Amino acid sequence: MSVTAPQGFRAAGVAAGLKSTGARDLALVVNDGPLDVAAAVFTANRVQAAPVQWSRQAVADGRARAVVLNSGGANACTGPEGFADTHRTAEHLAARLDVSAQDVLVCSTGLIGERLPMGPLLEGADAASAALATGDEAGLDAARAIMTTDTVHKTASTTTPSGAVVGGMAKGAGMLAPQLATMLVVITTDAVVDAATARGALAEATAHTFDRVDSDACMSTNDTVILLASGASGVTLDRDELTAGVREVAATLARALVADAEGASHDVHVVVRSASSEDAALAVAREIARSNLVKAAIFGNDPNWGRIVAAAGCVPEHVAPFDPEHLSVRVNGVEVCRDGGVGEDRSLVDMTPRETLIEVDLAAGDAAGDIWTNDLTHDYVEENSAYSS
């Protein structure tokens, strides 16, 4: 039920000594083909870690044979030397796997501004190569090796109507990650697809899943989502079926990221409806999801609709046209704000469930959009202030 669920993939997760804890910290995923189709999306942050710079150009040709991922160091803001380290890692594994370095993608997560210990890392890469295997255990080992502040490993898989399999793994502990909540995802499939189809399917799937998780509005320098297709099932998928399969796995993994934001006491789902456009709905949902006052109120089990309405009001009219006088807000099903004013009795709202549902009706059209976030808690402040880095 992980990256090794589809046919044609081997994986491994080993302890290279990058983490002081001695836990697994280096993962390897290899596509044995027959196809070597690959697509990827990267962080929109203009400050991009060396592995992001490397993988972006390596995957440009739509092909990749392997992905090596390490925790214990982000290799970001490390200059030309940091890029050389990434390049060297790819070259080293390429020789081991008898593929081109250009077909080895690299992902890193951990502290920013520090070089990676290349000795242990390359030895770990050798160990991972030797440990490559098919089957669930290997996939789970890989998923465990990319964990940082994650409390659980995150995997998912599904079988499409036509019988192709899509699997995946992810790391990221939402708002709690002391290092900008780096999100690393590898999704695999044994479907027969071409690079353009894979690229389109991944873009569409991420736009509706990972792009809608906004734990603390901070974009990482290392975020990467990779899709590999082996074609080993012999099942050809069209764009729609591939997209649906990838989206299902991506949605499961994205939800797992939010659920693992441990310092959080609530997973918050902000749904904006009756908007003039999907972009307008997402802009309002994101503004609410990023409001510290809204997030802190939810931590306090306070259905504070005034803060929700005020956050919505911060979105410029040209971005999201709506009349504040006609705005309504439901919190966990109770319409606490109606037509911009007091609605049902807020004391009717049960805030005790882990999931808080905020539904905003803009009365401005028929488009909708949603964002997942977490509440703002003492543990968030603790995790992000107590640990020097």
Added chain:
Amino acid sequence: MSVTAPQGFRAAGVAAGLKSTGARDLALVVNDGPLDVAAAVFTANRVQAAPVQWSRQAVADGRARAVVLNSGGANACTGPEGFADTHRTAEHLAARLDVSAQDVLVCSTGLIGERLPMGPLLEGADAASAALATGDEAGLDAARAIMTTDTVHKTASTTTPSGAVVGGMAKGAGMLAPQLATMLVVITTDAVVDAATARGALAEATAHTFDRVDSDACMSTNDTVILLASGASGVTLDRDELTAGVREVAATLARALVADAEGASHDVHVVVRSASSEDAALAVAREIARSNLVKAAIFGNDPNWGRIVAAAGCVPEHVAPFDPEHLSVRVNGVEVCRDGGVGEDRSLVDMTPRETLIEVDLAAGDAAGDIWTNDLTHDYVEENSAYSS
């Protein structure tokens, strides 16, 4: 040294019973002229409280005789009834002061979504009218009456080179205000100026002071800054001298807002230099000032330049063109990041002072801009979650 510092102004601050504590909660400032010039700027939030809606149109003609301000209730999201309450307050005081209701501006701060108790409020208005007086004490009473979570009243005054006086008072406790940090400011001057000059001077002064305080990126539904000119000094000021005087008072009051963010353990001054434009500098400074990860790191006395650089990288290139490879960051004088990479030893940074200075050099031009904010602390979360509202 407050709104009564300039000639031609009387003020009062009384306890109307709007606050359960019995503390002063209603302030009145009257301009006895001879001039009744007025200008005001209001929150950019599209959700605007009744008093903001009223005062915006009342001051449109550039004239006002009085400002009544209450704490203990924001009168926001209260519908037509809430607007009627504000209108009634203005009418009531107008009769008392023998002026037109259109010349009475109204400001409110407190809970959103609740009607004001009009009985006590109007009685308080009568008491305030009776208590109107010139001199420091009256001005201080008014400043005390608009406090909410403020721990100290905030006043300032200055004398311009030509001898006109500018005074002011403000309320707002920065990031700690459980109700969106409503900021109410009244600035007075006995200078002889016309409405257009007053409007221009106020806009320019606020753009460089209050607009650059960003405690938690949450815009209030009630924020109001009012400038009243009595002309009582007989001293005529040109636009530049008036702007300088108003800006000096506004800067003092704005700095006081940041300093009173009690839950905060640091006042953070983000200065961005070598930008392609002032707007670009402000966009980068604001993104850094709004990063929860940066703010939490500062609370932890961690000069985490990686988070600062990553926050800067979140600003779109078309908004702020710069090359991340040439970006440098100084924290309290130590260049911890040079050319986008590791700079001086971060352990050299002394984070113990209350004020943290973050200086970012974009190496993209010669424009600069700055934003004041606070760190993200346990007390912020506590203040904004523990108090239901």
